Amino acid sequence: MIEPIVAGPRPQAADPLWAKAQALESAFLSEMLGHAGVGQTRESFGGGAGEAQFSSFLREKQAEALVRAGGIGLSQSIFEALKRHEAQK
Secondary structure, eight states: OOOOSSOSOOOOTTOHHHHHHHHHHHHHHHHHHHHTTTTOOOSSSOOTHHHHHHHHHHHHHHHHHHHHTTTTSHHHHHHHHHHHHHHHO
């Protein structure tokens, strides 16, 4: 099992700000996985255009799994910033 990088209490899953923060971290990680070459079509024995089209879905699911496992701590930072911003209103 993958342990979370950021230790400490997690916000409640019911909090809409936490869900938005996780979605943003997931989108960020998906982009980073793409730039790292995850899911790129191989030169030989590749799946063709279909593989290239659907590889983004695989990266999105991998990024979501990373976030569920604790991510890189970006969700926590975003959540705390959103909470501070909300408290200032």
